[in-house]
Amino acid sequence: MRRIALITLLVDDYDEAIRFYTGALGFRLAEDAPRPDGSRWVVVEPGGGTGTALLLARARTAPQRARVGDQTGGRVGFFLHTGDFARDHARMRAAGMTFLEEPRQEPYGTVAVFEDLYGNRWDLLQPAPDAG
Incomplete structure (x- = not known):
């Protein structure tokens, strides 16, 4: 079996990002382990x-800092599937x-950015029962 295990997400601050992802997103x-180079x-x-997890990586260089929050050029880059959209x-x-739109029904499911x-940008998405 093969799968994508981790996706790196550039962040400004480890603790701020941890609070957000564990609090607001649940x-x-x-893991939270120190690295020899001072990173975590x-x-x-x-x-x-x-499933796939996020590796929160603190941006260290100017080009990396410029990508924080814009890793996909303004497109939805992350898709959070749920079994209970309303909840x-x-x-x-x-x-x-911050939701950028009201929930909407699409052939593939219920979604809101x-x-x-x-x-x-992320999609919160409850796939339709018949969506592959």
Whole structure:
């Protein structure tokens, strides 16, 4: 079996990012270990430990800092699937999440675009029952 295990997400500050992803998004902190170069290995995941997780990497260079919040050129770059859209949408709004649109029905499911702490765009998506 092969799968994508981690995706690096550039952040300004480890602790700020951990608070956001574990608080507002309800992710689980899977790892937070110091590295010899002074950085940290910080992994957060939506839950269950069976899917793709995010490696939160503090931007260290000017080109990296310029990409924080714009890693995909303004496109939706991350897709958070849920089995209960209404529950997660309500919880995220209550936590202060910025949604860029009202939820909408598409042939592939219920979806709404939101921005994370840094402005990266995400889809909160409950796939339609018959969507592959």
